[in-house]
Amino acid sequence: MATIRPHNILVSIDIGTTKICTLVAQQLGTDQLEIIGIGQSPSYGLRKGIVVNMGQTIHSIKRAVKEAEIMAGITIESAYIGISGGHIHSISSQGIVPIKRGVVRKSDVSNAIVAARAIPIPEGQQVLHVLPQYFIIDSAEKIYDPVGLHGVRLEVQAHIIMGSITSVQNLVNCCEMAGITVKDIILEQLASAQAVLSKDERTLGVAMIDIGGGTADVALYQQESIRHTMVLPVAGNHFTNDIAIGLCTPLKEAEEIKRTYGLASKELLENDDLIEIEMIQGNKMRIIKRSDLVRIIEPRAQELLSLIYDKLVMHNLLDMMTTGVVLTGGGSLLKGMDSLAQRIFSMPVRIGMPRIAHDIPGSLENPIYATGYGLLLQALKKGCSNINIEGPLLKRIIMSMKSWVSDFF
Ligand SMILES: Nc1ncnc2c1ncn2[C@@H]1O[C@H](COP(=O)(O)OP(=O)(O)OP(=O)(O)O)[C@@H](O)[C@H]1O
Ligand SMILES: [Mg+2]
Numbered sequence: 020m021a022t023i024r025p026h027n028i029l030v031s032i033d034i035g036t037t038k039i040c041t042l043v044a045q046q047l048g049t050d051q052l053e054i055i056g057i058g059q060s061p062s063y064g065l066r067k068g069i070v071v072n073m074g075q076t077i078h079s080i081k082r083a084v085k086e087a088e089i090m091a092g093i094t095i096e097s098a099y100i101g102i103s104g105g106h107i108h109s110i111s112s113q114g115i116v117p118i119k120r121g122v123v124r125k126s127d128v129s130n131a132i133v134a135a136r137a138i139p140i141p142e143g144q145q146v147l148h149v150l151p152q153y154f155i156i157d158s159a160e161k162i163y164d165p166v167g168l169h170g171v172r173l174e175v176q177a178h179i180i181m182g183s184i185t186s187v188q189n190l191v192n193c194c195e196m197a198g199i200t201v202k203d204i205i206l207e208q209l210a211s212a213q214a215v216l217s218k219d220e221r222t223l224g225v226a227m228i229d230i231g232g233g234t235a236d237v238a239l240y241q242q243e244s245i246r247h248t249m250v251l252p253v254a255g256n257h258f259t260n261d262i263a264i265g266l267c268t269p270l271k272e273a274e275e276i277k278r279t280y281g282l283a284s285k286e287l288l289e290n291d292d293l294i295e296i297e298m299i300q301g302n303k304m305r306i307i308k309r310s311d312l313v314r315i316i317e318p319r320a321q322e323l324l325s326l327i328y329d330k331l332v333m334h335n336l337l338d339m340m341t342t343g344v345v346l347t348g349g350g351s352l353l354k355g356m357d358s359l360a361q362r363i364f365s366m367p368v369r370i371g372m373p374r375i376a377h378d379i380p381g382s383l384e385n386p387i388y389a390t391g392y393g394l395l396l397q398a399l400k401k402g403c404s405n406i407n408i409e410g411p412l413l414k415r416i417i418m419s420m421k422s423w424v425s426d427f428f
Contacts (some may be wrong), residue, residue: 030087030098031394032080032199033207034190036233036256037066037349039079040391041087042383043095051376052395056091058083066404067233067252068104068207070189073196080197089228097200101207101390102147103192103234105252106183111152112138115174123156123165127173135177145187148206150245163242178245180206203398206328208236208248210393213400215347215371215386216240224341227371228327228360229389230350232256237327241339249330250307251323255350258319263299265315266307272297276312283320283355285313320356324363343367347386 029052033040040294043056060083084095114135118127128151128177136149153161156170165173191201211229212221224241235254239247258281263273280294292309331337343366346357360368373392375383383392 024127028091028093028112029395029398030095031085031210031391031398032064032098032100032194033388033394034070034076034080034100034193034389035062035231036068037253038062038387039076039083039232040094040388041080041083041098041393042388042391042395043087043091043093044395046399046417047193048398052399054153054392056089056093056376057382058086058088058090060086060272064193065233066101068231068250069106070193073189073193076193077197079200080193083134084197084199089259096197097202098194099203099205099394100190100194100201101394102182102204103207103231103236104186105250106144107147107180107206107250108144108182109178109180109248109249110138112136112177112179113174113357115172115179118170118173121171123168123170123173125166128165129155131173131175132177135175136179138179140181143184143191144181145184146179147182147187147204148178148209150178150180150209152176152178152244152246153242161242163244178248180248203401205394205397206236206248207231207390208238208250209245210391210397211236211347211389212238212240212393213369213396214373214389214393215345218243220342220345223271224339225343225426226327226331226336226340226346227347228351229386230254230323230346230356231348231390232350235323235327235350236348238328239331239336239339241341246339247331247334247336249327251326251330252322255339257323258259258316258350258353261315261319262312263337265406266296266312267299268296269299277316277353280309280312281316281353282309282313283353283359284317285310287355287358288313290347316353317359320353320359321363324360326350328363340364340366343369345369345371347371347389349387351386 027046029044031042039060039062041058062078062079064072112132112135116130154165155174194201194393212227221240221243226239232255232372235251237249259273263270357368373389
């Protein structure tokens with residue numbers, strides 16, 4: 020068997036609210052990946068995307084990593100990880116610089132992005148990503164690739180994503196204590212979008228919504244660049260909690276009922292079947308109508324999608340969504356979520372599966388793997404699988420995040 024050189028290997032760990040998933044890929048050529056290892060473990064140490072119990076999170080990371088190591092036949096030392104949670108905020112910023120030699124060079128672009136990053140950062144927050152949206156040379160049209168063009172003044176419009184230092188630190192500490200060095204931290208919806216959106220969608224305009232267990236992560240693209248991001252602390256687990264409370268059933272049973280009989284809208288209910296459910300007190304069972312279940316789920320699904328719709332309206336973003344909406348993440352698997360979204364957004368909606376060229380047959384064809392696979396694609400895009408940033412932990416994280424400035428090129 021051919022030996023796999025470590026620099027041909029990329030590893031991602033999606034530290035989600037319901038599951039932790041490690042993916043190992045071998046890099047084929049410059050732009051292709053082959054999945055060679057998958058490890059998954061239930062996650063109990065996060066709430067709404069934020070680490071609340073380090074011990075449980077470390078334990079779950081170790082389990083997911085071990086499983087992937089056994090499958091891939093390698094030892095995992097470092098990985099790319101995702102970040103989400105209600106602490107994530109984004110703002111728009113401009114950076115303006117003189118074009119030093121009359122023709123835009125990469126260094127001018129880089130300087131403009133650095134200038135856009137020079138904004139007051141709220142206390143306790145740090146910049147995670149600086150994402151250029153478009154450029155303007157001498158107050159003319161929007162430009163997406165300014166290098167080589169003539170002018171005097173270069174302006175960049177950038178989307179800056181910030182997160183809480185302590186949340187980032189806790190996530191990194193959990194990985195380090197599980198024996199994994201963090202190579203970079205990537206906003207989860209940027210990863211998911213990379214995995215499920217087509218180039219056409221990202222060019223013409225699309226909103227991707229990753230409905231996970233603890234958070235719904237939104238990313239809006241047009242002209243292949245990010246236009247808006249947001250993280251809402253409402254997702255699939257809230258549906259399950261509502262079912263458990265509404266039907267007086269254990270959480271495990273509520274989750275099972277949701278997956279088997281759940282519907283996002285009563286309009287899709289053809290037969291009002293009877294369902295036998297376990298009661299929270301002991302082993303007692305009770306019969307409910309499926310419509311009783313849908314009556315609990317529908318308002319929650321409507322609330323989540325309407326909240327996202329209202330925020331997109333508030334930011335004047337609907338016109339950019341030419342190709343509509345792509346739903347992904349485990350929450351998108353709730354039956355009827357796509358048709359409900361289509362009704363609320365009044366535009367086409369599809370479910371986004373990770374677009375995997377070389378997969379262990381069928382194994383990752385599920386929206387719950389969008390983030391994990393997208394993290395690998397982001398790592399591949401950055402072409403920095405060999406980067407090993409030395410130094411104190413926080414310095415290393417910040418340096419690593421700064422690499423997003425150069426990722427543009
Ligand atoms: N078939 C299904 N029907 C309905 N809901 C489902 C189904 N499968 C999974 N889910 C829901 O998807 C959610 C988990 O999705 P996912 O694995 O994407 O979340 P996560 O990445 O762990 O969480 P987060 O991204 O919020 O931190 C859970 O709430 C689960 O109930
Ligand atoms: Mg997730």
